[in-house]
Amino acid sequence: MDLRDIDEVLRRRVDSRRFRIKDIDQLKTVDDVFNQYTIDALRELMNRGIVEEVYGPVAQGKEAKVVWARSGSGEDIALKIFYTTTAQFIRGRYKYLLGDPRFTGVKVSNTRKLVEYWCRKEYGNLVRAFEAGVRVPRPIAFNRNILVMEFIGYKGQGGVPAPLIKDAPPDDPEEAYLTIVKYIERAFIIGKIIHADLSEFNIVNTGDELVIIDWGSAVKSNHPNAVEFLLRDIENVNRYFSKELGVRVFNSKALLNALLRRSDSKDNFEVDNEGWLIINGKRLIDEVHHDDEGGAS
Ligand SMILES: Nc1ncnc2c1ncn2[C@@H]1O[C@H](COP(=O)(O)OP(=O)(O)O)[C@@H](O)[C@H]1O
Ligand SMILES: [Mg+2]
Incomplete structure (x- = not known):
């Protein structure tokens, strides 16, 4: 729609x-x-x-x-x-x-x-x-x-809830995908938290921006199943954006491993003008490859 x-x-x-x-x-x-x-x-x-x-x-x-x-x-x-x-x-x-x-x-x-x-x-x-x-x-x-x-x-508008992205896909799917990846990283690296129920059912589109809702299932990054939940979130987001919207997404495992590496870094991070965290001089998207490319993860 x-x-x-x-x-x-x-x-x-x-x-x-x-x-x-x-x-x-x-x-x-x-x-x-x-x-x-x-x-x-x-x-x-x-x-x-x-x-x-x-x-x-x-x-x-x-x-x-x-x-x-x-x-x-x-x-x-x-x-x-x-x-x-x-x-x-x-x-x-x-x-x-x-x-x-x-x-x-x-x-x-x-x-x-x-x-x-x-x-x-x-x-x-x-x-x-x-x-x-x-x-x-x-x-x-x-x-x-x-x-x-x-x-x-x-x-x-008051009283008119923003629709879920599954019903109202973003106008610019590539940009929207990167925004969600950015939010996953911020939550994990700065907030030390994983949503754990992330999918097109818990992201709304206000028409101007994407908002991630429904944080009841979220876990701390030291939870025993944290890595499993983080991978599942990444896979859900990748599946939706690639299968439904045709976005060329990052390899799920590569994204997971880059996030885990970056969370281990003792370096202080800075933020660039697009809102990406800079850790050891790199943005997350400089460290990952796409699903259709080879390369080490
Ligand atoms: N802050 C909010 N503002 C407007 N609508 C909301 C808000 N939070 C949730 N909703 C609406 O309520 C629905 C259910 O909320 P959600 O937190 O996802 O609970 P559930 O656990 O039932 O999935 C959402 O799909 C959305 O339509
Ligand atoms: Mg929900």
């Missing part, structure tokens, strides 16, 4: 969904994600001035619902509200929680504690990626099962 078509489709969709809530207890009747536990968490965010007004859901996933809202300062914000009741949540996430020292002491039987842990983890991951200079929704706050972040709208 073309971005211009999406423009109209999304506008119509969001108009029909838009609702305004004055008394947040009303939310219980309009959407079952708002149980009393979640309402209490939301009320606290409102008392703290972080959330001012709640509009309506813009996306629904297996583990969370994303709701459009407005902050105390009038900014459009997104609330990612994790479901507190599904057994599915636990099954889907358990393997990511194992091996994480922060998980120690959390009983699997306590779903709410797990969900709160997950929400806090996604917030922490977002902060790391954001501070590393990766374009992500700016993290604002969290409370219980509610993560508050910048709303990523299509062309900056």
